[in-house]
Amino acid sequence: MRYHPHTPEDVRAMLDVVGKKSVSELFRSIPTPLRLQRPLQVPPALDEIALFGELGRMAARNVVSHPPFVGAGSYPHHVPPTVDQLLLRGEFFTAYTPYQPEIAQGTLQALFEWQTFVCLLTGLDVSNASVYDGATATAEAALMATRVTDRSKVVISAAVHPAYRDTLATYLRSTGDEIVTVPFGADGRTDLAALARAAEGAAAVIVGWPNALGVIDALPEAAAIARKAGALTVAVTAEAVSLGLLQAPGALGADVAVGSFQSFGNSMAYGGPAPGFFAIREKYVRQMPGRVCGATVDKHGRRGFVLTLSTREQHIRREKATSNICTNAGLCALASTMHLALLGRQGLADLARLNHERARLLRDELGKVGVKPIFAGPVFNEQAFDVGDAEAVVARLAKRGLAAGLPLARWFPDHPRARGALLCVATELHSPELIQLFAKAVKP
Amino acid sequence: MSNQSGWKPDMEKGATSPALDAPGLGGAVRGLVHEEPLLFEHGSKGRCGVSLPAPGAKAADDLPAALVRGGIEGLPELSELEVVRHFTRMSLWNHGIDTGFYPLGSCTMKYNPKSSEALARLPGFAGLHPLAPAEHAQGALELMYALERALSEIAGMDVTTLNPAAGAHGELTGMMVIRAWHAAHGNPRKKVLIPDTAHGTNPASAALNGYACVQLASGADGRLHPDTVAAAMDDDVAAIMITNPNTLGLFESDIAEIARIVHARGGLVYGDGANMNALLGNARPGDMGFDVIQYNLHKTFATPHGGGGPGSGPVAVKATLAPFLPLPVVVKEGEQYRLVTDPKERPRTIGRIHGFHGNFGMMVRAWAYLRELGPEGLKATSDLAVLNANYVRASLQGDYNLPYQTDSLHEVVFDDTAQKEAGVTTMDVAKRLIDHGFHPPTIYFPLVVHGAIMIEPTETESKETIDAFVAALKAIAEEANRDPEALKASPSKPFRARLDETRAARKPVLRWTPGMKV
Numbered sequence: 020m021r022y023h024p025h026t027p028e029d030v031r032a033m034l035d036v037v038g039k040k041s042v043s044e045l046f047r048s049i050p051t052p053l054r055l056q057r058p059l060q061v062p063p064a065l066d067e068i069a070l071f072g073e074l075g076r077m078a079a080r081n082v083v084s085h086p087p088f089v090g091a092g093s094y095p096h097h098v099p100p101t102v103d104q105l106l107l108r109g110e111f112f113t114a115y116t117p118y119q120p121e122i123a124q125g126t127l128q129a130l131f132e133w134q135t136f137v138c139l140l141t142g143l144d145v146s147n148a149s150v151y152d153g154a155t156a157t158a159e160a161a162l163m164a165t166r167v168t169d170r171s172k173v174v175i176s177a178a179v180h181p182a183y184r185d186t187l188a189t190y191l192r193s194t195g196d197e198i199v200t201v202p203f204g205a206d207g208r209t210d211l212a213a214l215a216r217a218a219e220g221a222a223a224v225i226v227g228w229p230n231a232l233g234v235i236d237a238l239p240e241a242a243a244i245a246r247k248a249g250a251l252t253v254a255v256t257a258e259a260v261s262l263g264l265l266q267a268p269g270a271l272g273a274d275v276a277v278g279s280f281q282s283f284g285n286s287m288a289y290g291g292p293a294p295g296f297f298a299i300r301e302k303y304v305r306q307m308p309g310r311v312c313g314a315t316v317d318k319h320g321r322r323g324f325v326l327t328l329s330t331r332e333q334h335i336r337r338e339k340a341t342s343n344i345c346t347n348a349g350l351c352a353l354a355s356t357m358h359l360a361l362l363g364r365q366g367l368a369d370l371a372r373l374n375h376e377r378a379r380l381l382r383d384e385l386g387k388v389g390v391k392p393i394f395a396g397p398v399f400n401e402q403a404f405d406v407g408d409a410e411a412v413v414a415r416l417a418k419r420g421l422a423a424g425l426p427l428a429r430w431f432p433d434h435p436r437a438r439g440a441l442l443c444v445a446t447e448l449h450s451p452e453l454i455q456l457f458a459k460a461v462k463p
Numbered sequence: 464m465s466n467q468s469g470w471k472p473d474m475e476k477g478a479t480s481p482a483l484d485a486p487g488l489g490g491a492v493r494g495l496v497h498e499e500p501l502l503f504e505h506g507s508k509g510r511c512g513v514s515l516p517a518p519g520a521k522a523a524d525d526l527p528a529a530l531v532r533g534g535i536e537g538l539p540e541l542s543e544l545e546v547v548r549h550f551t552r553m554s555l556w557n558h559g560i561d562t563g564f565y566p567l568g569s570c571t572m573k574y575n576p577k578s579s580e581a582l583a584r585l586p587g588f589a590g591l592h593p594l595a596p597a598e599h600a601q602g603a604l605e606l607m608y609a610l611e612r613a614l615s616e617i618a619g620m621d622v623t624t625l626n627p628a629a630g631a632h633g634e635l636t637g638m639m640v641i642r643a644w645h646a647a648h649g650n651p652r653k654k655v656l657i658p659d660t661a662h663g664t665n666p667a668s669a670a671l672n673g674y675a676c677v678q679l680a681s682g683a684d685g686r687l688h689p690d691t692v693a694a695a696m697d698d699d700v701a702a703i704m705i706t707n708p709n710t711l712g713l714f715e716s717d718i719a720e721i722a723r724i725v726h727a728r729g730g731l732v733y734g735d736g737a738n739m740n741a742l743l744g745n746a747r748p749g750d751m752g753f754d755v756i757q758y759n760l761h762k763t764f765a766t767p768h769g770g771g772g773p774g775s776g777p778v779a780v781k782a783t784l785a786p787f788l789p790l791p792v793v794v795k796e797g798e799q800y801r802l803v804t805d806p807k808e809r810p811r812t813i814g815r816i817h818g819f820h821g822n823f824g825m826m827v828r829a830w831a832y833l834r835e836l837g838p839e840g841l842k843a844t845s846d847l848a849v850l851n852a853n854y855v856r857a858s859l860q861g862d863y864n865l866p867y868q869t870d871s872l873h874e875v876v877f878d879d880t881a882q883k884e885a886g887v888t889t890m891d892v893a894k895r896l897i898d899h900g901f902h903p904p905t906i907y908f909p910l911v912v913h914g915a916i917m918i919e920p921t922e923t924e925s926k927e928t929i930d931a932f933v934a935a936l937k938a939i940a941e942e943a944n945r946d947p948e949a950l951k952a953s954p955s956k957p958f959r960a961r962l963d964e965t966r967a968a969r970k971p972v973l974r975w976t977p978g979m980k981v
């Protein structure tokens with residue numbers, strides 16, 4: 020076993036020092052009836068060659084031959100190999116949470132840079148060091164809003180990602196807080212009249228930016244309604260590349276911006292891991308969940324970084340903590356930081372515009388075969404189209420190795436146009452040729 | 464015996480380099496360790512580190528101008544090499560398992576196999592969309608199904624959910640399941656019992672479920688006693704949360720009796736599986752009376768901690784609790800695998816707790832590790848982890864105070880009582896260990912031990928490494944008596960000396976801004 024360095028001589032010598040005759044004796048504090056008397060029934064050991072054969076076989080059963088046309092919370096993007104090669108430096112990926120800052124300055128400075136990127140992209144003041152994912156970030160935002168406002172009603176647009184809404188519902192079932200879901204209109208944007216009625220007495224108003232239908236929602240209007248009602252505005256962004264083109268949620272009135280930075284530096288990996296982000300206005304910092312990195316100096320006056328404001332956290336405050344989160348998505352946040360460093364000012368602006376351009380091309384090509392968008396509202400890189408029978412199209416294209424999109428009926432079975440609605444994404448990975456091919460395949 | 468680096472504390476006395484005293488940044492070099500500004504503090508206008516097709520000039524002319532922004536002020540402008548050097552230099556300021564011994568108690572910092580990293584990066588895994596049609600994802604679902612089965616067997620449980628994204632997320636999920644089970648029986652109950660040795664996440668996870676936490680005192684031997692549990696147990700108690708072995712590295716020998724007491728009053732027993740490395744193949748929580756236990760794949764199954772995550776926190780339960788587990792669930796029908804996502808198929812589910820199906824990338828790594836070990840390898844893992852901890856314990860007894868004499872399993876907790884007279888604290892010992900080339904153990908935890916030094920060597924460390932670590936700790940104990948002031952000034956070797964944490968908290972600077980001052 021290559022991971023176990025002990026020779027029989029080592030074991031003997033160590034047992035001598037310990038004063039035991041066998042390793043089994045070391046377990047005598049476990050009462051005999053509780054000791055397992057048989058080998059575990061798990062598959063037999065594999066050598067490395069067989070291991071690669073077996074997991075290679077499993078990987079090959081998955082079809083990934085084309086970039087998927089489904090986004091819906093996980094987005095296919097080009098990640099420069101530079102990111103992964105840097106990420107594989109063992110000093111980064113085999114380190115733990117930076118509890119000893121003197122020997123974790125690499126991790127800490129990178130976290131400080133991550134926090135800065137999140138603030139620059141969201142237009143907010145403070146970011147934490149990441150959370151598990153976009154769904155739990157949304158739940159944590161709602162919980163924070165109930166603490167800040169001392170209110171117990173959370174208002175959320177139906178156009179926020181359904182898995183995020185479901186996660187929020189699971190979290191809030193235990194706390195007894197109420198959730199009011201506001202519908203979206205024919206343009207795919209949150210129904211503002213309904214929102215205004217629901218917002219009274221709310222802790223938070225939560226809308227997508229862009230929303231889960233791909234539509235650039237009415238965030239400024241929603242924020243104005245929330246402000247009037249004394250509620251916090253939470254903007255949820257699953258496709259963070261959009262923040263390179265769209266106005267920052269903080270600049271449009273959001274008090275909290277959450278979501279996923281998967282699009283920067285992280286592969287889709289069947290849904291995880293990917294970094295959740297959590298950004299707020301400065302005045303809420305004492306109620307923020309999760310770790311945060313801050314700048315300070317060492318005893319020689321040199322700048323350095325530490326985890327700080329930890330009196331909010333579970334290891335100090337226990338049951339009074341702002342959240343139970345401990346481990347977050349540090350390495351995924353590092354990957355995002357590396358990708359954003361490479362992109363920089365011009366690269367991010369270009370990437371975002373390129374995505375939007377490809378989405379327009381997709382709309383044009385589908386238009387040529389008579390397939391029209393469902394919602395009239397403006398979009399970033401994702402859009403729902405009326406393909407007649409969405410499930411049938413998905414099944415047919417799956418046979419050709421293409422993931423065609425998400426049938427919206429799975430999310431909104433009661434929507435009048437659900438049957439035909441297929442939510443499709445186009446990114447920099449979808450070449451004009453592939454988009455043309457796709458359009459012809461959707462409507463042959 | 465020499466320490467790992469060959470460096471001795473007095474080598475640096477009087478040897479101050481100009482770089483060491485320099486307050487600022489700007490390319491100061493110490494040896495080949497470079498200062499490196501923030502990403503936002505260098506570069507030059509017009510530089511870019513990516514190669515992308517150029518968008519057309521009118522790419523976004525269809526959007527309302529009020530919703531669109533131009534280039535974001537403050538973002539870096541760096542070439543690819545500048546970015547590569549930036550992160551490579553910063554990596555050199557870090558200590559990882561790949562660099563050296565990392566005996567952080569309760570964190571199980573074992574070797575993270577390179578083969579697991581390579582396998583998780585196979586395009587069939589890394590490039591798979593979470594909403595891909597099921598026929599495109601049969602390999603991923605097969606892996607999840609197999610991992611779920613194996614984790615159930617290892618814990619002695621019936622069913623496992625892989626959805627939670629970290630250990631604390633697993634705790635939260637497990638407590639939600641317990642709450643849902645009680646609610647289904649008519650009363651969610653009000654309280655959760657938690658021993659004083661517990662991780663802070665336990666009470667925080669219970670509180671998020673609306674439970675009041677009742678702290679139980681551990682006994683003089685560091686263990687929880689049935690009498691204590693019986694005295695606190697009543698019909699309002701939903702569950703007890705127990706880490707076994709506990710955070711002192713001690714097996715809760717009365718666990719079966721404790722479980723019986725809790726079950727007799729209708730409560731459930733939650734296991735914090737942070738210390739599962741001590742038990743693999745030797746004992747199973749399900750056989751001890753636990754109803755629920757969460758794993759930390761980034762501890763027990765060698766997936767990387769990544770400087771704070773990602774984790775993965777599968778939750779294994781007894782069959783009676785299975786209907787309450789979160790969605791989605793992987794099922795096998797004939798030879799086909801499928802994700803159950805519709806609550807109509809699982810009407811008692813607590814619902815979703817993650818945007819997709821959990822941290823699949825971590826599941827691939829854990830499965831690769833588990834497959835390479837097999838049943839014998841898993842048992843050898845716990846055997847050797849326990850041997851290494853006991854070897855540390857026997858080697859350091861006499862130099863450091865051992866507050867509990869009870870048998871240790873995979874980790875051992877000392878304290879700074881023996882150093883007190885010299886005015887030397889656990890913090891001083893920890894910082895001097897850095898100068899000797901070692902990551903310090905977990906310190907000041909568990910809270911029941913004043914000045915705790917919690918050492919978990921793990922099974923992947925050799926006798927020679929542990930000998931060198933023991934020699935360093937002995938040298939520090941000796942130095943504490945001879946020259947305590949030198950210890951107080953440590954560490955002197957790393958890139959940064961002791962950092963002013965009070966200042967960081969009093970005047971929070973949490974992001975870069977132009978002209979930023981600390």
